[in-house]
Amino acid sequence: MADLSKSRVIAVGGPTASGKTALSVGLAKAFGGEIINADSMQIYKNLDVGTAKPSIEERQGVPHYLLDFLPPETPYSVADFTAAADPLIQEITARGKLPLVVGGTGLYITSLLNGMAFAPEKTDxxxxxxxxxxxxxxxxxxxxxxxxxxxxxxxxxxxxxxxxxxxxxxxxxxxxxxxxxxxxxxxRPAEPPYRSLCLCLTCRDRAVLYDRIERRVNLMVENGVLAEAKQVYDHRDTYRTAAQAIGYKEFFPYFEGTGSLDECTARLKQATRNYAKRQLTWFRRQNDAVWLYIDEENVLDRACELVREFLQQ
Incomplete structure (x- = not known):
C-alpha cells in the first residue's frame, strides 16, 4: 500500500522535433495537468528560437515550470533540476493536478524518476x-x-x-x-520516489524524423535564430552552457567569416540529426518507456488511453 501514497508523474520524452510540446499540452488539458520543463536549454531567458522553447500560444494556458527563468550566465546541473522538480511535483499533486515532466534531456528525466540523490560535492x-x-x-x-x-x-x-x-x-x-x-x-535508491509513466515519441521511419528536423531548422532561421546566435557568440565567455549548445555554436563560423550562412545551417541540421540519435539511444535504455510512433498513430489518442489506464491502477 505504501506505493499508492507516491505521487503519480507522467513523463514525455523523445528526440528533438518529435512533438513533445503538442502532446504534453494535449495531455495536460485532458487530465488537468501542469508541466515541468526537462530541457536543459529552455530554462534560459532570451534564448527562445534556438532552443525551440514553447511559445505562450503553444502552451495554451497550461502552467509551465522551470521554463524561461534563468539568465544565460547561470550554470545549471541535473542536481539543480531534481532539487527544483521534486517539490514542484509534490505541490502540483497536493493541488489535485497531474505533474507532467516534459523534455528532451534524458538525464534530467531519468534522474528525477529514479530518485537519484546528488549530494553536494566539495568542489576544488x-x-x-x-x-x-x-x-x-x-x-x-x-x-x-x-x-x-x-x-x-x-x-x-x-x-x-x-x-x-x-x-x-x-x-x-x-x-x-x-x-x-x-x-x-x-x-540511486532501492525504490523510485514516484509512480511514473514514461511516454517517448519517435518515428518508425527515421526519414520522417529527419524531415521534421529539416523543417524545424528552416523555421528557426526564418524566426531569427541568427540574432540569438549572435548574442550567444558575443557573450560566449559568460554564456558557457549556451555557447556549447546545438542551435548556436553552428553559426559561429558565420560570425567569424569562415563559413557561409547556408553552410552553417546545413551544419546545424546535421548536428541536430546526430543529437536526435543520441536522445533515442538514451531513452531506449529506459526499459519501462512506452514508445509512441508519430508516423503510425494518433499519439494523443493513444497517450490518453495509456494515461487513463495508468491513473486507474
Whole structure:
C-alpha cells in the first residue's frame, strides 16, 4: 500500500522535433495537468528560437515550470533540476493536478524518476581552473580521452563536446578518487520516489524524423535564430552552457567569416540529426518507456488511453 501514497508523474520524452510540446499540452488539458520543463536549454531567458522553447500560444494556458527563468550566465546541473522538480511535483499533486515532466534531456528525466540523490560535492576551484586551462591549451578531446581511460562507463554517457560534464567528472576523480559512474550507482535508491509513466515519441521511419528536423531548422532561421546566435557568440565567455549548445555554436563560423550562412545551417541540421540519435539511444535504455510512433498513430489518442489506464491502477 505504501506505493499508492507516491505521487503519480507522467513523463514525455523523445528526440528533438518529435512533438513533445503538442502532446504534453494535449495531455495536460485532458487530465488537468501542469508541466515541468526537462530541457536543459529552455530554462534560459532570451534564448527562445534556438532552443525551440514553447511559445505562450503553444502552451495554451497550461502552467509551465522551470521554463524561461534563468539568465544565460547561470550554470545549471541535473542536481539543480531534481532539487527544483521534486517539490514542484509534490505541490502540483497536493493541488489535485497531474505533474507532467516534459523534455528532451534524458538525464534530467531519468534522474528525477529514479530518485537519484546528488549530494553536494566539495568542489576544488584550483582543480577546476587547472582542468579548464588544459581544455583551452590541449582541447576538450584530450580531457574526454582522459575521462575514457579513468571512467569508461560514464564517458559513454557523455558527449565529447559536453566539456562542463567532462570537467566535473575529472574534478571529482582528482579531488576524491571516486568515479562519476560509481557515484551515479550509489545515488540511486532501492525504490523510485514516484509512480511514473514514461511516454517517448519517435518515428518508425527515421526519414520522417529527419524531415521534421529539416523543417524545424528552416523555421528557426526564418524566426531569427541568427540574432540569438549572435548574442550567444558575443557573450560566449559568460554564456558557457549556451555557447556549447546545438542551435548556436553552428553559426559561429558565420560570425567569424569562415563559413557561409547556408553552410552553417546545413551544419546545424546535421548536428541536430546526430543529437536526435543520441536522445533515442538514451531513452531506449529506459526499459519501462512506452514508445509512441508519430508516423503510425494518433499519439494523443493513444497517450490518453495509456494515461487513463495508468491513473486507474
Amino acid at each position: 576551484p584550483a582543480i577546476r581552473a587547472r582542468l579548464q586551462e588544459r581544455a583551452e591549451a590541449e582541447g576538450g578531446a584530450a580531457l574526454y580521452a582522459e575521462l575514457q581511460s579513468i571512467d569508461p562507463d560514464y564517458a559513454a554517457q557523455v558527449h565529447p563536446n559536453n566539456l562542463p560534464r567532462v570537467i566535473r567528472a575529472l574534478e571529482l576523480y582528482a579531488a576524491t578518487g571516486r568515479r562519476m559512474s560509481e557515484e551515479r550507482v550509489n545515488a
